[in-house]
Amino acid sequence: MQTKQQLIVFPTSRAIREFILNNKQDNSLLPFFLTADEFFKKSFYFNNRKLIDEEQKFLFLKESIKFDEFKKLGISSNFTQFLKQSDYIFRFFTEITSEKVSIEDIKDVDTYEFYKEHLQILEKVKENYEKILDDNGFIDRVNEHKYSQINLEFLNKFSSIEFNFEGYFTKLEFDKILDISKNKDLIINLYTNEYNQKSYEIFKTINLDLKQDFFYKLDITNKKILQESKLETKLDSFKIKGFASRVSQIAFIKTAIVEAINKGIDSSNIALILPDENFANKLRLFDEEKYFNYAMGLDVKNSITYKYLYSLNSYLIEKDMKNLNSLEFFNINKELIEFLNSNYNNKISKEGFEYLCNFLISNEINKELKEKLNELFYKLNNLFFTYKSEILYKELLRILLQKVNSISLDDVNSGKITVMGLLESRTVCFDTVIICDFNEQFIPKASLKDKFLSTKVKEFAKLPTLKDRESLQKYYYKRVIQNCKNLYVSYVSNDTSTISRFASELFDLKKEQALEDNSYKHILYNKNSLKHFDKKIILDIDLSKLSWSATSLKTFLQCKRKFYLQYILKLKEHELSLKPKGFELGDIVHKILYEYYEEGFDSLERLQALFTKYANKNPFLSLELEVYKKxxxxxxxxxKNRINKVQVLQKEMPFNLIYQDIKIKGVIDRVDKEDEDYLVIDYKTSSSLKVDTIKNYEKSCDFQLEFYYLALQNIYKTTNIQSFYYDLNNAKLLKEVALNEKLDLLREIFQTLKTTSVDFEKCEDKSVCNFCIYKTICNR
Known part of the structure; x- marks a missing residue:
């Protein structure tokens, strides 16, 4: 007869792997291992009822909220929004069921009836949800207690069970523990400290009175303590450092690793704990030494699938140049773009959904991600089409982005130092532990379970409170600290981040720490300075053969080096910044005035409506456009006072002509005619507009109105031309008083453009460089 194995239960798969690794030298048969979650699932069965999956669960809850009062909860019933927010409801239902508390119990302790209406709505949702589960033969955490039966066939496979307990037993879980202990020898190992008192007090119900700061081995079957050992801290060294920049912590982490290894610590016995697991993305950027393996896996934001979805979604929301360039860069199928664009606000079809999914699958190169995408798309296909979930293509893209973003990939090419979240550290011991981001925004971690009820009501209802959750987190941190020999902690201190309030309880902080960015930054950043371009640039070139605009001429006269970089090398400024450029407001105002005069000068309301229209198109300029609207x-x-005296002849009129044997070009904002005179008008939005005078025109670089004058003279064959700047800030026309003098000066300048060689030198007036896009290149 085969000898039965012992079953050992751990909180996580990581803890199981560590236990096996540490005991692989033992010449004995290994016991059977399960995580706590797997253990509870296998130890009970539910009378032929099926365990519900996440997608089905969501659909049933969506059905359960179909009554008018639900909107009073402040949770959207819109499919996409509800997909994100449904977790609040599930967590609330799971919590009260796990603690064997009914909504009626909560109503009884809500003495001021502050939550009465919300509780009644939630009660109706819960009743509807449980009925749908029952009618369809499904099991979820909210109804499993009604059908749960102990699985003796599974438990009898083992000689005994040893449960390594870290955390908190709900009342329902503890009932299961007691049921199991009646049928099988069950031992629980646990640690106590001042922060998990509520977790171990539950054992008083079986007459086991435990003390603080001890390790216990409890025989639950026979209700007795097998072992009681006083806990001793192993800590030999401790360092805590503050930084103004979050990234600077990475330098501290690398220093801590080197120090630990120099002390003789094996790199596999070093762990980095991330209170915010998203910090792993920044850590990977600086992991040139390949130190780390990531217990949380790798995110998919660098995958082709995520980039395709992000680019498609961004473009369909806002069709600007940046998003169009992104589609072109990834060479995304134009037929797919057109299909999604034309169907953006239509309900999805099965064929359209499969078309998009097949495109994503066929282009993905990561085999693991392909498998996970196939599984995701299969589930979503059932979710969307089995139950007629009428969602739009624009919602589909957001759902896919959200779901794909939640996928993590195994870290297969990894280093020896483990990077993990706090919960992964349970029952795992390391010689050296590094904890970064010890900040209030991450520690304590917020819980979704505290959305519907106040702490006071939860306390009276005997539900876990915010304080209980915080204490449990402190317990986990203290266990990590007790188990290691060397501890390194870092935090960020600046205008938006402060050290966690836990720090003063867990660590001996005698005085405020000085920030250490300067002491560590050399580890991350090389001290190489930028190499600027200072060479002379002399070209054999005839400038008169170029085509000139007033803007390019102004650039040449102000700074020949800028002209060379912009108009000869054609170096462009990148377009990735969301911050509007200086010229964008003026461009939009020009478009508004063109559109307004296209239909004729009429009401102020129509003019202001155009400002609202363009503000909606460009939210980054909404404030400026609202100011201009006024x-x-x-x-x-x-x-209104002058429009009856003039005739608007042209708006945004382009021109090309030859002047002094040189090509000139441009676009005239507006041309009016008053009696026999032609009026050239150039709109100006600048609040610091200055017009050249007879005294200072010789230093001018701006010949825009002169270009316009020459264009009109060429088109209308007349000299009855007046040139004006339209000062839109102050609503007045400013005449170019030095027009004839500047025309003479322009003729002289054009003669100098007939060159054979040009020195494209830097300008002497460095004030010109203040807003120049090339000032870094020129070291200005």
Missing amino acids: KIENFYEYE
């Missing part, structure tokens, strides 16, 4: 009232009044 300013435009003065412009409207000024125009």
Whole structure:
């Protein structure tokens, strides 16, 4: 007869792997291992009822909220929004069921009836949800207690069970523990300290009175203590450092690793704990030494699938140049883009869904991600089409982005130092532990379970409170600290981040720490300075053969080096920044005035409506456009007094002509005619507009109105031309008083453009460099 194995239960798979690794030298048969979650699932069965999956669960809950009062909860019933927010409801239902508390119990302790209406709504949702589960033969955490039966066939496979307990037993879980202990020898190992008192007090119900700061081996079957050992801290060294920059912590982490290894610590006995697991993305960028393996896996934001979805979604929301360039860069199928664009606000079809999914699958190169995508798309296919979930293509893209973003990939090419979240550290011991981001925003970690009820009501209802959850987190941190020999902690201290309040309880902080960024930054950043371009640039070139605009001429006259970089090398500024460029406001105002005059000068309301239209198109300029919307009232009044005297001949009129044997070009904002005179108008939005005078015109670099004058002279064959800047800030026309003098000066300048060689030198006036996009290249 085969000897039965012992079953050992651990909180996580990581803890199981560590136990096997530490005991692989033993010449004996290994016991059977399970995680706590697997143990509870296998130890009970539910009378032929099926365990519900996440997608089905969501659909049933969506059905359960179909009544008018639900909107009073403040949770959207929109499919996409509800997909994100449904977790609040599930966690609430799971918590009260696990603690054997009914909504009626909560109503009884809500003496001020503050939550009465919300509780009644939630009670109805829960009743509807449980009925749908029962009618369809499904089991979820909220109804499993009604059908749960102990699985003796499974338990009898083992000689005994040893449960390594870290955390908190709900009342329902403890009932299961007691049921199991009646049928099988069950031992629980646990540690106590001042922070998990509520967790170990539950053993008083079976007459086991435990003390603080001890390790216990409890025989639950026979209700007795087998072992009681006083806990001793192993800590030999401790360092805590503060940094102004979050990234600077990485330098401290690397230093801690080197120090630990120099002390003789094996690298596999070093762990980095991340209170915010997203910090792993920054850590990977600086992991040139390949120190780390990531227990939480790798995220998919660098995958082709995520980039395709992100680019498609961004473009369909806002069709700007940046998002169009992204689609072109990834060479995304134009037919797919057109299909999604034309169907963006339509309900999805099965064929359309499969078309998008097949495109993503066929382009993904990571085999593991391909498998996970196939599984995800299969589940979503059932979710969307089996139960007629009428969602739009724009919602589909957001759902796919959200779901794909939640996928993690195994870290197969990894280093020896383990990077993990706090919960992964349970029952695992390391000689050296590094904890970063010890900040209030991450520690204590917020819980979704505290959305519907106040701490006071939860306390009276005997539900876990916010304080209980925080104490449990402190317990986990203290266990990590007790188990290691060397501890390194870092935190961020700046205008938006402060050290966690836990720090003063867990660590001996005698005085405020000085920030250490300067002491460590050399580890991450090389001291190489930028190499600027200072060479002379002399070209054999005839500038008169180029085509000139007033803007390019102004650039040449102000700074020949800038002209060379912009118009000869054609170096462009990148377009990735969301911050508007200086010229964008002026461009939009020009478009608004063009669109307004296209239909003729009429009401102020139509003019202001155009500002609202363009503000919605460009949210980053909404404030400036709202300000101009108010300013435009003065412009409207000024125009109203002169519009009957003039005829608007042209708007945004392009021109190309030869002047002094040189090509000139441009676009005239507006041309009016008053009696026999032609009026050239150039709109200006600048608040610091200055017009050249007879005294200072010789230093001018701006010949825009002169270009316009020459264009009109060429088109209308007349000299009855007046040139004006339209000051839109102050609603008045400013005449170019030095027009004839500047035309003479322009002729002289054009003669100098007939060159054979040009020195494209840097400008002497460095004030020109303040807003120049090339100032870094020129070291200005």
